[in-house]
Amino acid sequence: MPPPRLRPAFVGLDDAGVPTKRNRVRGAVFRRSEGAGLARTFPDTKDLNGVPKMKVFTTGQVAKICKVAPRTVSKWFDSGRLKGYRIPGSQDRRIPREYLIKFLKEHGMPLGDLEDEAMAKVLFVGQDQLLIENLKKQLPLERSFKIQVAASGFEAGIQAESFHPDCIVVDYSIGRIDAQQICQNLRRNPEYAETIVIALLPDDGSQITIDRAHVNESFKKPFDVALLAERLRTLIGARKELV
Numbered sequence: 001m002p003p004p005r006l007r008p009a010f011v012g013l014d015d016a017g018v019p020t021k022r023n024r025v026r027g028a029v030f031r032r033s034e035g036a037g038l039a040r041t042f043p044d045t046k047d048l049n050g051v052p053k054m055k056v057f058t059t060g061q062v063a064k065i066c067k068v069a070p071r072t073v074s075k076w077f078d079s080g081r082l083k084g085y086r087i088p089g090s091q092d093r094r095i096p097r098e099y100l101i102k103f104l105k106e107h108g109m110p111l112g113d114l115e116d117e118a119m120a121k122v123l124f125v126g127q128d129q130l131l132i133e134n135l136k137k138q139l140p141l142e143r144s145f146k147i148q149v150a151a152s153g154f155e156a157g158i159q160a161e162s163f164h165p166d167c168i169v170v171d172y173s174i175g176r177i178d179a180q181q182i183c184q185n186l187r188r189n190p191e192y193a194e195t196i197v198i199a200l201l202p203d204d205g206s207q208i209t210i211d212r213a214h215v216n217e218s219f220k221k222p223f224d225v226a227l228l229a230e231r232l233r234t235l236i237g238a239r240k241e242l243v
Helices: 059-066 070-078 097-106 112-118 129-138 153-163 176-188 225-237
Strands: 006-013 019-025 029-032 038-041 093-096 120-125 145-150 167-171 196-201 217-220
Touching (some): 059 070, 059 112, 070 093, 093 097, 097 112, 120 153, 120 225, 129 145, 129 225, 145 153, 153 167, 167 176, 196 225
Parallel strands (some): 120 145, 167 196, 196 217
Antiparallel strands (some): 006 019
16 A cells, blocks of 8 residues: 655644645544634544544643643643544644543543533432432442433423433423423423433322333333433433543
């Protein structure tokens, strides 16, 4: 196989995120990462559908995300705390998205603009504290899950607007009419048309008809919280790449 052709005088980014001229391998591309400047991807990191599997950041971009000086990121890299690699033939460092997110989580640092794409956000609407605590244990923050709780439909509306959940779990124990209204209102709002909605039905002998146009899935109490947690991982994981 012939060596890759080089294109000189290409304007790229150095470790500080400053434009610089350098050769590049033909075929390397740049794509914009939301809120994080330019993230570099390579053709051999794409899946069968041509979608890039990995985003990488310069130390300058990581510094902006972490709100620290670029030299601080370089120290994290050189000490081995922040995993990554150097560009062959140069001293420039590159940090893959997966390693960056893991580093931020391990050190309790905010994900910033990476949160929406890296975290599975669940809004639980209900007042069953034991169920809520067990669900949080099954889906801890370090496993890419963030859970917020609303005690009523009014609170759910306010929190959904700011939290932008991937999934809303509605416990019908708050009241059948209120719970159904929450599910209906969600589907009427275009912003939540694709949001996963799961209904938790009480075991009180009542017959509750679930409208599948408003609810994706339902669980009837009592049930194993681990099963609900696994279903949340599967449903949300099919829509976004969790780390």
